Amino acid sequence: MTSVAAPAEFKPGVPDWSTLHQSSGGLASPVNDAAAWKSYEWPEERVQQFNKDGFVSNVPVLTEEQCDRLLNDYRFFMGKENHPGMAMMYEYHSNQSADPQNVLMHALGHWRLTQLFHDLVFLPQVVVPVSQCMGGKAVRFWHDQLFAKPAHHGGNVAWHQDYSYWIRSRPMCHMTVHIALEDQTEENGTLKYIPGSHRWTRNNGEPLPVLDFNFKDMEGIKTILTEEEREAFKPVSALLKKGEASFHHALSVHGSYGNRSPKNRRAAVLNYFADGTYSDSDQELLKGVTIPKGQKMEGQFFPIVFDPSWTKQ
Template sequence: MGVTEFLPGVPDYSTAHEPVGDLFQLVTSRSDWVPMKLSEAQIDQFWRDGFLLNIPVLSHEQCDKVLDDYKYFLGQESHPGMKMLYEYHSNQSGDPNNVLMHALGHWRLTKHFHDLIYLPQVVVPSSQLLEQGRMSSVRFWHDQLFAKPPKHGGNVAWHQDYSYWTRTAPMAHLTVHIALDDQTEENGALKYIPGSHRWTRDGGKPLPVTDFNFKDMESIKTILTEEEKASFKPVCGMLKKGEASFHHPLAVHGSYGNRSDSSRRAAVLNYFKDGVCSNTDEEILSDIRIPKGEKMEGQFFPLVFDPVCMEQ
């Protein structure tokens, strides 16, 4: 599938289901895929804690290429294809003292964001973590950008990702958070609650969403059990530039505001196991519908990794 245009002279990269730029070198042999794999100890840690931290996925040079595309979404410039975005919030909190830029769908707009979803250092571990005990074929769900400016960057409230994703089923999802700047306590690093991927309601449902505006860091505690509140002990990721965390769709995570002198920018990639279906006849993403019960696939949900390539 080749690249087609959204507008004259404006490519829509969602029509290309392979890398199209120079972010990384293509992997062409089994021997090149194998070093991307996680160890058994790392996989065990993921299933014990619900997350895995500090996995190197990008060099500083690669991060800088991605950050060069970031300017279209931070008010410095405006990409002519902004209408392709599924969502765009220059400040999702609405509070000028707690600014959180949040966008979805930018993989359609630039080559570097498009190719990031195929990054071997991301898709191979994702294949290992989507299903316990075996490697799975991986499909792309959607991407996100989060940017917290210096001094007045906002919070991302504690939540479980699948609470927002029940329009797809079964739950076989994974989130990859890539730090494009060093993350510290002061600039709003991502934090996790170990073991919270086992926190469910009513036979396996995720926790209810308690804050749609990503502001209130305490609201989640209103729906936790006493046991859950007692084990609510955040672990700070402290990701370095170019490192990623991988987390379970039910892992409770969030981040506090940025009061440092530096930016805190991140690119987030969300995946699901091939075979996940639509669970609604309503919109899956902005202007995108897949009838309930039908497989999630096609232009907007490409297959990004098939473990059969490891055998060739």
């Protein structure tokens, strides 16, 4: 690995961290040798569990101190302080549900704005297992997300499959890592999964259709399930502790209910795809990011975050 360079500036004094395609060392020390990369591999039993259920939960990836530092950066997205680089965001919704009694802050693109959220993308505890779950492929970053449910009136995230929102990229070899920056409980809207639902497809492997782009309709998915799928619809709560992550397949059905507790419920989400994924649209893949249909998704916004060859150098 080479020495870390500085990111280019979006405007004077405001770095665009997407121009730096490795960890800066701000969140954790960069990995510099093959043995260190290999040390982050999961045991085969855990990979098999992922393949069986479509997810693995309660994997420690961050310390409490690292979570607290990331939560400090959350101030830019919870209305407490304006970041001078907000124009770089792909999406920002102070309340995606538009219901003041069910508030869901949802953001994409913050890895461009802060050093710590940038470095989170490259965290070896995350990217090495993602490669294993993808069958040993090299991994590229897709995009990040923030989900915040404020105390007492935090909103839900309706049951869905992630790839339903991503069909503009093919073939499907995508994964999501959901990191709890605070303890998740039944009361504050913990992440929930349907085991085995990563096998639920339509029309020769296509995902279930999107019913609600604002995540409000919690039960709508049941109207499009087969009888067999409805019988298998038995949610499992992740109950992530602060600093723990859930890794899930792009077709794994998941969701979360609202937060009625007296504390916030904040999380950071990382999405990845296998190297070789191509654009299936001439429209924007993300705000300001267009790759012609049929061309490989790569470049500034889709960096390689891990290559298995790094464990052998």
